[in-house]
Amino acid sequence: MSVLIVGSIGLDDIKTQLAEHKNLLGGSASYGAVSAANFAPVNLVGIVGEDFPKEHIDLFCNRGIDLKGLQIVPGETFRWSGEYMWDMNTRETLSIALNVFEHFTPTLPKEYHDTAFVLLANIAPDLQHHVLNQVTQPRFVIADTMDLWINIAKESLTKLVARVDMLILNDGEARQFTGETSLIKAGKAIRAMGPRYVAIKKGEHGCLLFGPEAKFFSCPAYPLEDIHDPTGAGDSFAGGLAGYLAANAASGEVTFELLKKAVVYGSVLASYNVEAFSLERLKTVDTAQIESRYQLFRQIAQFEAI
Amino acid sequence: MSVLIVGSIGLDDIKTQLAEHKNLLGGSASYGAVSAANFAPVNLVGIVGEDFPKEHIDLFCNRGIDLKGLQIVPGETFRWSGEYMWDMNTRETLSIALNVFEHFTPTLPKEYHDTAFVLLANIAPDLQHHVLNQVTQPRFVIADTMDLWINIAKESLTKLVARVDMLILNDGEARQFTGETSLIKAGKAIRAMGPRYVAIKKGEHGCLLFGPEAKFFSCPAYPLEDIHDPTGAGDSFAGGLAGYLAANAASGEVTFELLKKAVVYGSVLASYNVEAFSLERLKTVDTAQIESRYQLFRQIAQFEAI
Numbered sequence: 001m002s003v004l005i006v007g008s009i010g011l012d013d014i015k016t017q018l019a020e021h022k023n024l025l026g027g028s029a030s031y032g033a034v035s036a037a038n039f040a041p042v043n044l045v046g047i048v049g050e051d052f053p054k055e056h057i058d059l060f061c062n063r064g065i066d067l068k069g070l071q072i073v074p075g076e077t078f079r080w081s082g083e084y085m086w087d088m089n090t091r092e093t094l095s096i097a098l099n100v101f102e103h104f105t106p107t108l109p110k111e112y113h114d115t116a117f118v119l120l121a122n123i124a125p126d127l128q129h130h131v132l133n134q135v136t137q138p139r140f141v142i143a144d145t146m147d148l149w150i151n152i153a154k155e156s157l158t159k160l161v162a163r164v165d166m167l168i169l170n171d172g173e174a175r176q177f178t179g180e181t182s183l184i185k186a187g188k189a190i191r192a193m194g195p196r197y198v199a200i201k202k203g204e205h206g207c208l209l210f211g212p213e214a215k216f217f218s219c220p221a222y223p224l225e226d227i228h229d230p231t232g233a234g235d236s237f238a239g240g241l242a243g244y245l246a247a248n249a250a251s252g253e254v255t256f257e258l259l260k261k262a263v264v265y266g267s268v269l270a271s272y273n274v275e276a277f278s279l280e281r282l283k284t285v286d287t288a289q290i291e292s293r294y295q296l297f298r299q300i301a302q303f304e305a306i
Numbered sequence: 307m308s309v310l311i312v313g314s315i316g317l318d319d320i321k322t323q324l325a326e327h328k329n330l331l332g333g334s335a336s337y338g339a340v341s342a343a344n345f346a347p348v349n350l351v352g353i354v355g356e357d358f359p360k361e362h363i364d365l366f367c368n369r370g371i372d373l374k375g376l377q378i379v380p381g382e383t384f385r386w387s388g389e390y391m392w393d394m395n396t397r398e399t400l401s402i403a404l405n406v407f408e409h410f411t412p413t414l415p416k417e418y419h420d421t422a423f424v425l426l427a428n429i430a431p432d433l434q435h436h437v438l439n440q441v442t443q444p445r446f447v448i449a450d451t452m453d454l455w456i457n458i459a460k461e462s463l464t465k466l467v468a469r470v471d472m473l474i475l476n477d478g479e480a481r482q483f484t485g486e487t488s489l490i491k492a493g494k495a496i497r498a499m500g501p502r503y504v505a506i507k508k509g510e511h512g513c514l515l516f517g518p519e520a521k522f523f524s525c526p527a528y529p530l531e532d533i534h535d536p537t538g539a540g541d542s543f544a545g546g547l548a549g550y551l552a553a554n555a556a557s558g559e560v561t562f563e564l565l566k567k568a569v570v571y572g573s574v575l576a577s578y579n580v581e582a583f584s585l586e587r588l589k590t591v592d593t594a595q596i597e598s599r600y601q602l603f604r605q606i607a608q609f610e611a612i
Contacts, residue, residue: 087487181393183510184529204489205511206524218512218526218606223490260609300524302608303566 001139002066003246005033005239006045006106006131007121009070010078011052013094014231014277017086024278025056026080028121028144031235034282035269036119036243037063038290043112045069045131047104049077059283068109075100088227089203108134117246120164121235122146125156132163139252140245142166143195144238150177162194165254168238170201183208197259199241201234209263211256219263220301222271222293229277233270236282240269264301268293307445308372309552311339311545312351312412312437313427315358315376316384319400320537320583323392330584331362332386334427334450337541340588341575342425342549343369344596349418351375351437353410355383365589374415381406394533395509414440423552426470427541428452431462438469445558446551448472449501450544456483468500471560474544476507489514503565505547507540515569517562525569526607528577528599535583539576542588546575570607574599 007029013022029046036042042065050072060067076099084091106127116139120128128143135141141164149157150173157177161167167190169177174186183200187210190198198210202221209217244265245254268290275281313335319328335352342348348371356378366373382405390397412433422445426434434449441447447470455463456479463483467473473496475483480492489506493516496504504516508527515523550571551560574596581587 182531184531188531202511205508206526208529216529216606217609218529219609220512220524220526223514223522223524225488225490225494257609257611264609298610300522302610303523303525303563303570304604304608305563 001116001246002041003117004043004115005119009046013081015083028235031232032121032239035236035239039243040246047071049075049100119242125160144168166197167195168199227274236273237266237270241266307422308347309423310349310421311425315352319387321389334541337538338427338545341542341545345549346552353377355381355406358383425548431466450474472503473501474505533580542579543572543576547572
């Protein structure tokens with residue numbers, strides 16, 4: 001089955017303590033779509049300006065991503081600039097220019113209306129609602145979000161959370177959203193707001209997955225010594241997870257056991273993503289490499305012979 | 307096989323944001339020995355004053371711990387007083403009174419000299435050396451430590467680390483000891499100092515195990531909503547781990563696969579320990595409860611059917 005992905009597509013300037021790169025392909029939908037496309041057909045919904053480099057369009061095409069939902073309009077593409085501190089966990093936004101994103105209305109092509117799996121990648125909750133309103137019979141809807149929307153659009157986000165099957169957010173955001181210090185309490189509190197599943201990303205500490213009947217899974221992080229660029233790690237995680245589900249959910253049914261594996265595949269994509277700036281690593285990763293790292297996750301996480 | 311455990315035995319006053327208790331049984335060897343005794347015979351080496359309550363001696367006896375190595379001397383027992391902040395991760399030491407501990411020389415009873423497994427629980431590195439010097443043919447030696455010794459006895463600790471098979475320490479201590487921000491780099495740097503295995507405890511984020519040939523295991527934390535008293539969690543972890551190894555290492559041989567399970571059993575004991583103040587929970591935990599939680603760890607960590 002296919003997965004519909006909506007989110008931001010932009011051009012990033014990124015500075016770490018070791019390197020600085022400009023005009024990189026970025027945005028939640030870019031990372032999400034390229035990751036998901038390793039597993040399932042992807043319908044991409046987003047907006048870029050006429051300045052958007054053709055090589056990025058080619059990258060999407062080369063990964064088999066359907067671009068009927070990509071609007072290319074007069075004006076400039078969304079731009080973000082950020083700097084990472086030494087620990088690679090803390091980052092500072094240096095500048096944002098919404099540009100064409102400011103008046104984006106994500107109207108879906110007719111062919112996308114019946115997409116079974118939906119990933120509402122990080123974007124304003126109102127836009128996530130708008131997309132969801134157009135999907136006629138979604139089987140499984142995943143939403144990602146960030147601290148910005150908890151700060152300035154909490155009401156819309158709370159309504160969205162009640163409409164989706166799964167919410168993905170990071171540890172700080174889960175604490176901020178619920179007011180709970182304990183991530184275990186935070187995960188349960190978010191589930192009580194509606195979604196059947198909640199994934200809390202913890203960066204170098206992996207990811208926690210909460211499900212019904214107190215079901216719980218703790219996914220380790222891949223033990224990387226060096227992280228070159230953490231940008232898009234969460235988006236790659238969400239994309240890999242959504243793509244794996246769309247490809248493997250028998251007649252659309254998502255079980256907790258399947259979600260566990262999807263979380264691991266999402267973590268595999270995130271781990272590859274941070275090995276290079278922008279989508280430089282993601283654009284060449286292949287099925288054999290993904291499978292090989294999945295097997296490494298098994299060795300890292302499992303303590304009884306299989 | 308038996309496990310020899312040396313460390314502190316003391317009386318603690320502990321304050322959390324919700325409760326306060328005084329004159330509690332504490333000390334690294336107390337938590338370590340009671341945890342290890344669930345799996346294997348334990349030889350306890352430590353010192354207490356004549357004020358040490360008989361009920362604590364009874365607790366050790368009830369758990370089948372051998373006390374020939376426990377010195378009961380004139381004077382007062384070691385005392386520690388601490389307070390935990392809201393997050394239960396940060397704690398402040400309010401007072402320490404070494405008392406009889408000040409002139410402790412851990413001389414082993416002759417019967418202990420050939421103990422195969424040794425846990426040098428958290429105590430001054432010089433004392434850990436002194437105990438190790440008396441063990442004739444140790445098969446597997448584990449050392450635990452803390453930030454204090456990295457600060458004031460780094461040279462002795464570094465020499466000790468080169469003599470042991472496994473070092474256990476927490477994330478902050480691993481960073482402090484090695485100067486590495488990345489825990490992956492820190493674990494490898496400590497292995498380069500001598501020990502074949504290194505375990506880095508991460509509290510609510512579980513534990514990382516490093517072994518030869520880049521072997522790596524990430525153990526999740528048990529998802530507790532409420533922690534009543536974190537005191538002794540690390541000591542219970544080390545004790546459970548050492549006891550499980552002593553009971554299950556065929557002819558004393560420790561493999562990485564066995565160590566993975568030992569880390570999980572250590573985590574099981576630590577998770578029970580923090581459910582109550584002092585050793586209140588540990589003193590009643592039984593084999594069926596330990597096995598039951600071990601099975602829960604399997605469900606939490608494993609993402610493929612076994």
